[in-house]
Amino acid sequence: MTKPTISVQLSTAKKQKPEADKLEFGRTFTDHMFIMDYTAENGWHDPRIVPYQPIEMDPAAMVYHYGQSVFEGLKAYLSSEGRVLLFRPEKNFERLNKSNDRLCIPRVDPDTVLEGLKQLVQIDKEWIPQAEGTSLYIRPFIISTEPYLGVAPSNMYKMLIILSPVGSYYKEGIRPVKIAVESEFVRAVAGGTGNAKTAGNYAASLKAQEVAESKGFSQVLWLDGVEKKYIEEVGSMNIFFKISGEIVTPALNGSILEGITRNSVIHLLKQWGLSVTERKISVDELVQAHKDGLLEEAFGTGTAAVISPVGELIWKDESLVINNGQTGEIAKRLYQTITGIQKGALPDTFGWTVEVDKVSQSC
Amino acid sequence: MTKPTISVQLSTAKKQKPEADKLEFGRTFTDHMFIMDYTAENGWHDPRIVPYQPIEMDPAAMVYHYGQSVFEGLKAYLSSEGRVLLFRPEKNFERLNKSNDRLCIPRVDPDTVLEGLKQLVQIDKEWIPQAEGTSLYIRPFIISTEPYLGVAPSNMYKMLIILSPVGSYYKEGIRPVKIAVESEFVRAVAGGTGNAKTAGNYAASLKAQEVAESKGFSQVLWLDGVEKKYIEEVGSMNIFFKISGEIVTPALNGSILEGITRNSVIHLLKQWGLSVTERKISVDELVQAHKDGLLEEAFGTGTAAVISPVGELIWKDESLVINNGQTGEIAKRLYQTITGIQKGALPDTFGWTVEVDKVSQSC
Incomplete structure (x- = not known):
């Protein structure tokens, strides 16, 4: 050609x-x-x-x-x-x-x-x-x-x-954010346009973001539109959790955007010999894991921030502080590795x- | 002021x-x-x-x-x-x-x-x-x-x-259309933007419409995004059915557009002393009513067409011919009345x- x-x-x-x-x-x-x-x-x-x-x-x-x-x-x-x-x-x-x-x-x-x-x-x-x-x-x-x-x-x-x-x-170094699990508004549903990078998805997300910010949260954590039970994305990023040593991220189900940083993170974690699973994750599972002291890390992945650690999750009236509100080891290592590769330093x-x-x- | x-x-x-x-x-x-x-x-x-x-x-x-x-x-x-x-x-x-x-x-x-x-x-x-x-x-x-x-x-x-x-x-007089019940794509879900008149809803609807047209249907009949069971809208119109003498239309549930023609139709039907109910209508109910010979009319309502009679509904492999594929009496009367008022003739x-x-x- x-x-x-x-x-x-x-x-x-x-x-x-x-x-x-x-x-x-x-x-x-x-x-x-x-x-x-x-x-x-x-x-x-x-x-x-x-x-x-x-x-x-x-x-x-x-x-x-x-x-x-x-x-x-x-x-x-x-x-x-x-x-x-x-x-x-x-x-x-x-x-x-x-x-x-x-x-x-x-x-x-x-x-x-x-x-x-x-x-x-x-x-x-x-x-x-x-x-x-x-x-x-x-x-x-x-x-x-x-x-x-x-x-x-x-x-x-x-x-x-x-x-x-x-x-x-x-601006002041990588800093964990406080995010609210969204229970009213829905970003996308299977059969809709959630896995396409199209303007309407972002327009639909603004209202929930506006409400979340007015309450002092940085982002919203989207649940599925059908059962309002399973984790989908955070703001306009994909999301990962470390639960009892296992790294998990929601499986691509037709309503989640197939993030390129998400894909790179999965490759790196596997290269490092860490366990990473794409599957359904319910908000109930997160709450239980937190109660049991097993919710070890949470971070978003996307082009703009690369890795965005989550220090606190709000679900209804519960607050789930993760890793004492500090950036976790996995998030730190991923951020340094990906930005290092991107800048040609690694x-x-x-x-x-x-x-x-x-x-x-x-x- | x-x-x-x-x-x-x-x-x-x-x-x-x-x-x-x-x-x-x-x-x-x-x-x-x-x-x-x-x-x-x-x-x-x-x-x-x-x-x-x-x-x-x-x-x-x-x-x-x-x-x-x-x-x-x-x-x-x-x-x-x-x-x-x-x-x-x-x-x-x-x-x-x-x-x-x-x-x-x-x-x-x-x-x-x-x-x-x-x-x-x-x-x-x-x-x-x-x-x-x-x-x-x-x-x-x-x-x-x-x-x-x-x-x-x-x-x-x-x-x-x-x-x-x-x-x-x-162009050749009011003519009933053939519509397909959409089982793959979803137009909107409660918590989304379905009840707002925003560009993204229309962008999301194009694919299903394209597939339907390629199969010889004029429009798609949208089901709810959660259970994929309840009727929502037809194409970009609201929908009404006459079942055993009762006129029904899906209740406004947060994902259906609040049509102005829909509202006018409800007012007129009530003025005429006809029974009209806003409620959930499942596709199963329509199939059963058709089997029992009780699905008497179906029509869409919207600004462009005013009233658009539905002559045939396709659900999976079943074809539901309505009123012998002819425009029903209610649809005809509504069309004549609304356009008559609009043009100042009534x-x-x-x-x-x-x-x-x-x-x-x-x-």
Whole structure:
């Protein structure tokens, strides 16, 4: 297969880069973006890199009305030797296409979008922050653009990739959070869109998050929508528990997002010879394990925070303090290992990192 | 309260209107649109009518990523005496604010948006088609616009109202449809967003609809997401059945949209002295009633079609032909009565219609 051709139009006016210590998550964007169009006649076409700019859409564009929208999140890191590294980007585009299938959006060619992503990151390489814990957040997304109010899959789409330099998720070091088990609102149900990375799932989650924050919790722990009994996810992350030496995480059941960090964590734990099981976990089991002094650790996994330790779980009127509210050993080791591999500081035995420079030089 | 002030900028170039017999649903838009902005500092502000035009948005605008989007659908009709009538528009804005609450979008002032809607319809009055069954479809909607990738409610929104002249839903007269009971995909679950009119619900419904159409069915009949046993909605309409003389419709349970046509139908049936009950209806009950020869009618209710008779229900391998595949008496009477009231041809005993001319003259 020949390499996809991506046209490039460079920006003439470079924006000012944010100061390293003032980086926030997802507020500043780089000088360029990737864009590609889809029409029923021509399929996906015209992949191009252009200056970062507003997009102009008809008010009847279907995404505003019927929400056909999928996205991904990954990061580019600068190693201490100045190498630009991506972490398992092919997994993101594999998942993007799964989300596309669920949302009736035409699949993209993974080679084209990965090449576009690499060239974009290469062009905006100076935007990758260098400080500990910082990175360049990458947001590929697809939206339906046909101006039509019929409830049907759109015949026109745009795919974009935008980049945002982000600060350390843990400004004062990795810190356990307090989360509330959600008993009223439901994030997703089997047969719904819970395992697709689509806008509507996030819209549906805001209310519970708002209520939880107003009560002083950082995140909500979602239960299944059918029995409201089994653990699903925490906020927008997957969740792991260590119960009496066994590490467990909810099995992928159709309503849980198949996290790439989740997958990496499972691989690492197995490599370390630790017992890790994907299965149903009820909230009752957690409460009982806590009573018995066997709930040893809990942590979320996701691209933004990598590993987010849970120090306290609230279920109805009960408070379950985990590991004295401290970051557990497993969470610490996972965080250090994954971020070490991502930054090129530790050996990449799984072949997870993809270097951007090398590839683009071979164009 | 003083009347809200809505600034008006008229279009200088009028578009060509579509021919009456070529009207489709939701493909053509009028010369003007209503728009209003929200910021955390200023609240909802600057309501205005401007020429219909594309909107320019940052690629990071939150609606593209996290789907905070709510909408409404209603119609304006031209009576035989040339009066412009809206049908229960205050109910739409009441429901819009309920959807806003669920999606963490700030409420709008119903008086302002209703006044904006009336002025907009008045300005684009020439676009209201006159032929039997035609009308001007009205689409108010709100989208989140803040350029930010954090998962949180947006601090910026736009509300728009756009207008589209639409043809008769039944080109060859009211015609019963064949629908399949959906057993794999789920539209919504209690605790989710099923009772809000938000984009994600429609995105989630596309796949099942695509599968149903490929098998020759017009629509899917949704079951509840928990037990997959109880009837919820048909396609994007509410559903009614006549079983052994009793008219029944699923009770509002948190995952069913509170349809305005549904509400009007219940009022009319009661006015006619007919028995109408809102309750749980299982698919097993329908199958049994059909076997016993007691499933006498089925019809969907919604703004687009008003009343959509169901001639055949498919459940697994069973086919339930209803009323010999013909439109039932109740469906016919409801369709004639509601469209008659909407067009000003029948007495409006409930005070459902709102005349646009009169109101705007009093400005």
